[in-house]
Amino acid sequence: ENIKIVTTAMQVPERVVTNDELTELMDTSDEWIYPRTGIHQRHVVTTENTSDLATSVAKKLLEQSGWGAADLDFIIVGTMSPDALSPHTAAIVQGNIEAPNAFAFDLNAACSGFVYGMSVASSFLSSGRYQKGMFIGAEVLSKLVDWKDRTVSVLFGDGAGGVLLEKTDEPAGLIAEELRSFGDRGQAILTGRFANKNAFAGEISPLDPYFHQEGRSVYSFATREVPKVMKKALEKAGLEADDVDFYLAHQANKRIVESMAKNFGQPMDKFPTNMEEYGNTSAGSTAILLDELRRSGQIKPGMKIAFVGFGGGLAIGVQIWQL
């Protein structure tokens, strides 16, 4: 079954925080942050929560496509920073845009959330059970980091991006995917841990809920394991690296994206980056990049695009699409 990405949209909070502004909060500098990460600034919420960013994306998607909210069969939100466990963020969006025929749920695959979400959404459509769907990657990571911890708070940003998908007769759709998990290495990226406090467990030491990562081991995970998964997806697609027009990699770290491009012998302009502006927005990052490239006309129908997610879990997801 063929599937079309009908349109894309993004939403980032107004408030920009530059590396220089962070030096007022903690002992850091642009000279430390930028060379290691490629990040100059990030957008941070002031009043909005994850569902607000996602709702803005949803409204733009409907406006741009001419679809009515009642046309939607489902709304999936990929997030590791939901407003709450209940109601889940996708349900809040469904209520906000008044989409009576859409069932909604969140999925959490951390920074692979966009790819895993596109996999689930496209599978719903390929099954023939549903016709029109919305997938949004949305994060407010600023609530998960300790803003006194300069090793991680400088890496992340808030933002959301999404797509509308529908079945089509056109020769467009998912060509191949490879989704992998590495649960044995999960301790390398931690956040949002909360301790059990039931009346029967006796004294439990509280867990700190903040973001912690073993930068070096995640870095080597990303540079060693991700290329293997990309090669597997290309193999399944019967494609060579040169056949793909753009590789949209999770925007965690510019050095990692550069090493991927080098690994595949591709020019950097096939591995566009925008972490300079947004930092790492986890499940939002690939969707935001896709929207910017579609709006600038760099990504067009007929192209072959690879989405490459990697991060918390640890997990990796690669999908190759024919637009």
Ligand SMILES: O=C(O)C1CCN(c2ccc(-c3cc(CO)ccc3Cl)cn2)CC1
């Ligand atoms: O300390 C240093 O010199 C540097 C500072 C920057 N580093 C890293 C390492 C890993 C990540 C990362 C994080 C996530 C979590 O969403 C997902 C995916 C990745 Cl690849 C981001 N930055 C390496 C060490």
